[in-house]
Amino acid sequence: MRALEVLVVVGVLVLVxxxxxxxLRLPPPLVLLALGTVVGFLPGVGGVEMPPDVVLFLFLPALLYWESLTxxxxQIRADLRVISLMSIALVLITAGTVAVVAHALGLDWPMAFVLGAVLAPTDATAVSTVAGLLPRRARTILRAESLVNDxxxxxxxxxxxxVAVGTLDVGPGGIAWRLVLSYAGGIAVGLALAFAVVAVRRRLHDTRLENVLSVLTPFLAYLPAELLGVSGVVAVVTCGLxxxxISTRVISARTRVQSTSFWTLTTFLLNGALFVLVGLELHAVVEGRTADELWSGVVATLWIALTVVGTRLVWGNTTPFVIRALDRRPxxxxxRVGFRGRLPTQWAGFRGAVSLAAALxxxxxxxxxxxxxxxxxxxxVTFGVITVLLVVxxxxxxxVIRFSRLQQDPAEEEERxxxxxxxxxxxAEAIEQRATELGVxxxxVERVRESYETRMRQQHVEQVLADGRVTDPDHVAAKRRVLADAAAxxxxxxxxxxxxxxxVVRLRDEHTIDDGVLRRLTAQLDVEEVRLLGVETDE
Structure with a gap:
């Protein structure tokens, strides 16, 4: 019963x-975190403790999978060097700088590196909520980094x-070997599962069964990888990418529409729930702490938060010059991007539920x-840094994005x-052949041909206006009227x-038609409405 109560509270808080x-025009993670924190101190609601495995084995695979699909x-290939440096080298550097500061604040070296590892990765959930504000290249770099750095x-x-609990004695060489093995094994598991999923999909001809496989896929990638001692995160991302x-020609349109709707709603709920749960956890984190312990934690939080942010800013403004010195290709x-253009990706280094789950x-x-x-x-300190970075x-x-004066990528619209x-x-070219094959x-055929010709004229006008080839005001106005008529x-x-x-709803209310008939007709109307409105993207 307690679990159901928490589930309902979390769902209500995500909605509100x-x-x-x-x-309020505020970042959703910040509002959800604040609501969770306030509600967590109410009688009967506090004391929620999120099992780390829930995040690492339930939330994380699902969220990473959908991010990798979208x-x-x-773009990842184009900026692979930058993404690799940020998702591997920057994580290691951040873990080291945080460990140095944490040791100076009183933690012994093993626990200082534990804290460094906990706070080193950015959070894919938090990053995804702000990625839409950025141009395509910056958006992809930020999302790809958060996918891999976990x-x-x-x-x-x-x-x-x-090392901290006394069960390992590993030096820097051992860590490097583990990283190589973890990434190589994760990539191998992800590739193997992706091809297996495609093979199974070719034999499934039921939309529901295909989407059951879609739901299972991230967990089928993550769990075996973790059991083999390699990176489940890399396995999920590799599988999704x-x-x-591969699967574009394998998955049917009906399956795709249903799957997209499911994952869009599911990831929205999981994203929101994570920040609410982090807020609810505060009660358990501070419970039983003395005033001195809390004050020491606040001081340490501020120092560590400055270290995390400072490391990312220094890294982001030194490595580009090293790359420029070593790579002078046209x-x-x-x-190359200037300081203003780099600043948003450096400033969007949020930490989130993965860090808290690791700390727990x-x-x-x-x-x-x-x-x-x-x-x-x-x-x-982990909870404090998550909160400080989300707020600040x-x-x-x-x-910061306004200051950077980033311009949207014109190539994106041109490609569309x-x-x-x-x-x-x-x-249009296939009309005659298909009509002959089908005996239409x-x-x-003539009606279909007219609709295609009308659409091609509209597209021509859109392209002409986008290219700026027409400069005469009267011609521009005439072409804009064509688009205005189409919009009308x-x-x-x-x-x-x-x-x-x-x-049709009135017919159902009058008991003239059945609810099943209503659902089928409504589905047809919905498809037509989606066609007219266009498909929403997640970016």
């Missing part, structure tokens, strides 16, 4: 927090915890049964127009859909 965030592999951090975390390239010079996973005792010194401080960076990031023109042209009457037609069709929907 999301509405408030839009009304990211651009081409794998690096969790390897370092496992080693640091083993591979499937985006292609590299064309991709630190054992309470050593191998010989004695209490593990410093665990409470690690937990308190979350509130200031829009101003090109793809739409090519898609329409291919359909000529009058039907779409608006009229959308308005008529509401009348059609009301008509």
């Amino acid at each position: 927090g999301s509405v408030l965030a839009r009304r 990211i651009s592999l081409r 794998g690096t951090a969790l390897v370092v975390f496992g080693v640091a915890v083993g 591979t499937l985006t390239q 292609a590299q010079r064309a991709r 996973a630190v054992p309470t005792t050593t191998a010989d049964g004695t209490p593990l010194e410093g665990r409470d401080l690690v937990l308190l 960076q979350g509130l200031t990031l829009p101003a 127009l090109l793809a739409e023109r090519e898609m329409t042209r291919a359909g 009457p000529e009058v039907v 037609e779409s608006q009229l069709r959308l308005a008529l859909l509401a009348d059609k929907r009301e008509a």
